[in-house]
Amino acid sequence: MSDIITVASFTLRRYVRKPLAIVLFIFAPLLLFAFISGSTMNSFVSDVKSVPGGTSLVNSFIAPEGGLETADRECIVFMLMTLFYFAVLSCQSVTGDFKNGINTRFKACPAGALKNIIGKSAGSFVLLFGFSILNLILGKLIFGVNFGSNMIITIATLFLYCIITNSFGILLSAFIRNIYVCCVLDFFINFPMMFVVMYKIFSPIKITPMFSFLSAISIHNYAFNAIVTTEWSALLPLLAIAAVITPLSLLVGRRVLR
Amino acid sequence: MIVKVNNLVKRYKDFIAVDNVSFEIEKGEIFGLLGPNGAGKTTTISSLAGMSKFDGGEIRIFDMDLKKDEKEIKSRIGIVPQDIALYNDLTAYENLCYFGRLYGLRGGKLKENIEKALDFTGLTDRRKDYPSKYSGGMKRRLNIACAIVHQPELIIMDEPTVGIDPQSRNHILKSIKKLNEEGSTIIYTSHYMEEVEELCSNILIMDRGRVIAKGSQSQLKSLVAVDETIDVELSGMNFSIVDKIKALDGVIDCVVDGTKLKIVSKKQNHMLGRVIGIISDCAAEIISLNVETPNLETVFLTLTGKTLRN
Numbered sequence: 331m332s333d334i335i336t337v338a339s340f341t342l343r344r345y346v347r348k349p350l351a352i353v354l355f356i357f358a359p360l361l362l363f364a365f366i367s368g369s370t371m372n373s374f375v376s377d378v379k380s381v382p383g384g385t386s387l388v389n390s391f392i393a394p395e396g397g398l399e400t401a402d403r404e405c406i407v408f409m410l411m412t413l414f415y416f417a418v419l420s421c422q423s424v425t426g427d428f429k430n431g432i433n434t435r436f437k438a439c440p441a442g443a444l445k446n447i448i449g450k451s452a453g454s455f456v457l458l459f460g461f462s463i464l465n466l467i468l469g470k471l472i473f474g475v476n477f478g479s480n481m482i483i484t485i486a487t488l489f490l491y492c493i494i495t496n497s498f499g500i501l502l503s504a505f506i507r508n509i510y511v512c513c514v515l516d517f518f519i520n521f522p523m524m525f526v527v528m529y530k531i532f533s534p535i536k537i538t539p540m541f542s543f544l545s546a547i548s549i550h551n552y553a554f555n556a557i558v559t560t561e562w563s564a565l566l567p568l569l570a571i572a573a574v575i576t577p578l579s580l581l582v583g584r585r586v587l588r
Numbered sequence: 589m590i591v592k593v594n595n596l597v598k599r600y601k602d603f604i605a606v607d608n609v610s611f612e613i614e615k616g617e618i619f620g621l622l623g624p625n626g627a628g629k630t631t632t633i634s635s636l637a638g639m640s641k642f643d644g645g646e647i648r649i650f651d652m653d654l655k656k657d658e659k660e661i662k663s664r665i666g667i668v669p670q671d672i673a674l675y676n677d678l679t680a681y682e683n684l685c686y687f688g689r690l691y692g693l694r695g696g697k698l699k700e701n702i703e704k705a706l707d708f709t710g711l712t713d714r715r716k717d718y719p720s721k722y723s724g725g726m727k728r729r730l731n732i733a734c735a736i737v738h739q740p741e742l743i744i745m746d747e748p749t750v751g752i753d754p755q756s757r758n759h760i761l762k763s764i765k766k767l768n769e770e771g772s773t774i775i776y777t778s779h780y781m782e783e784v785e786e787l788c789s790n791i792l793i794m795d796r797g798r799v800i801a802k803g804s805q806s807q808l809k810s811l812v813a814v815d816e817t818i819d820v821e822l823s824g825m826n827f828s829i830v831d832k833i834k835a836l837d838g839v840i841d842c843v844v845d846g847t848k849l850k851i852v853s854k855k856q857n858h859m860l861g862r863v864i865g866i867i868s869d870c871a872a873e874i875i876s877l878n879v880e881t882p883n884l885e886t887v888f889l890t891l892t893g894k895t896l897r898n
Contacts, residue, residue: 336689344677431673435734437639438667439690440659 333441337449338456341423345457351419355412355461360468362408366401367473398558402476404528406557409465410550411524413488413495414516416458420499421512423450424583428507433587447500447583451576455496462488480560487556490568494549497572497579504582523548590615590650590742590773591636597644598631605631607797608645613775613790618768620788621777622888628797629777630670633746636775637667649742663691666740668748672727673734674719680706680730681715684737691738705733708763725756732763736772743767744775749783761786781885791884795892808887816859817880818851824872825849832866847875 345351398406424447427433436446466488469475478484502512526544530551545551549571556564591613598606606628613619623629634640636647638658647654649661674683684702693701706712709729719727732748745764749757764787768774778784784791785805792802801808822829825847833842833851838859841852853859860879867874880886 332694333690336686340675340678340682340686343682344675347677430676431669431671432675434639434669434671435667435673435687436690437634438637438662438665439687440662440692441690 338453341453417499421503424503623794666735
């Protein structure tokens with residue numbers, strides 16, 4: 331256990347010193363919150379009651395779930411998006427060790443590869459969850475963002491979402507040991523997953539089969555639904571994904587580091 | 589006997605990287621592992637340090653089987669990897685703290701060992717600096733410090749002086765001798781023959797995954813038939829000199845290249861005096877003279893047909 335704590339604490343210490351991490355995961359979401367809360371017209375729905383043809387937009391354009399306004403929902407999606415980019419830092423914790431030769435030293439240590447990967451994963455997770463809570467607090471205090479009416483569910487959602495994101499990063503790095511390729515892949519996966527949620531927020535058109543499929547595989551969508559609906563049952567898909575991806579990432583990561 | 593390797597075999601699919609390698613290392617010695625690139629040195633070292641699984645044979649370290657007591661053995665070994673393996677975003681002190689803790693050190697013992705390692709490598713004044721601010725030589729020294737922070741009984745050094753300035757190299761070589769004097773057994777690999785000659789009491793020469801020679805330096809040198817090579821540049825060169833030198837007892841070959849002569853002779857014939865005598869008798873003048881006695885490079889060249897840096 332002490333080896334895991336050592337690896338986790340030093341992983342944490344290393345990432346806190348990376349200015350890019352602070353900028354990307356604290357200032358970037360705040361910038362987006364500022365932009366969204368300052369620009370979105372929440373009165374838009376009430377002003378536009380219908381379009382030619384008589385279709386009511388009130389319920390299809392922006393569904394009034396959980397009492398969240400458009401800007402709040404956008405902030406939630408953008409927070410999820412920036413947090414998902416954290417997978418890159420989790421990747422870095424593994425690929426970096428290959429690049430700088432640290433893995434050779436680790437292999438010679440009495441602490442095994444499993445402890446190493448659990449430690450790295452734990453360190454990355456703590457930082458990611460810390461960032462998400464900080465986003466939550468700063469977003470609420472500074473910009474008055476409504477992150478759902480049940481804060482416990484919101485925090486639980488972020489907790490599971492961070493576990494999944496972190497495990498995804500570890501898994502990605504285990505297969506692709508190049509941090510640049512990991513970055514690009516993370517972007518390509520993140521964007522459609524985020525886009526499908528944005529589509530649901532804005533589009534008056536009924537969801538297409540392609541977007542229906544994307545919704546089904548979008549972690550962002552499950553996290554968003556859980557926060558917006560404030561139902562405990564909405565956490566189940568995230569719980570199931572976390573239960574599968576976390577042990578998988580640790581096992582694959584151990585295999586790679588060994 | 590601190591290390592005993594019996595018929596070690598390591599394969600990568602169809603390629604045999606280490607082929608039935610056997611050797612023994614006594615406690616307290618500096619053991620040299622020599623070979624060109626691809627000889628199997630690093631693979632052998634990786635197997636010894638428990639970093640990679642081997643396919644056949646047996647490795648016993650500290651009288652324990654590596655496969656059965658891997659954790660215990662690893663805790664008593666320190667490895668200096670070929671590449672500098674440091675975290676650039678942790679200070680020198682933190683790097684040492686990290687690796688010390690991974691070897692189970694805590695509290696006062698950890699601090700004490702870190703201080704010793706820093707002092708030993710001459711980095712005490714730069715303890716709070718990040719390795720990215722270090723010179724190449726200092727990084728190499730910190731690389732060594734990370735390997736010795738837990739005070740291992742066996743230290744494996746895989747080319748620890750690659751790419752550094754002579755001053756840092758001397759510092760590292762002195763450190764290795766000091767470590768050995770303090771009781772550590774050291775396995776040392778290098779491309780630099782002069783380092784191995786200076787440090788190692790026993791040497792194993794590998795090529796293409798196999799052991800081609802092993803023993804003390806004198807034992808290895810005795811394997812080579814050629815003892816002396818004399819290179820001499822003359823003014824007033826004539827063929828009677830060449831004929832007379834060739835006629836000397838013990839001369840294997842005498843080659844003329846313009847004004848230069850290359851004389852290869854058998855061992856212990858004290859050829860130099862006799863060659864100089866012939867040259868002065870023939871009224872020629874020596875411009876330059878160089879005598880080469882066999883060294884490990886000669887041994888290596890003779891046994892493998894290639895130079896060590898090939």
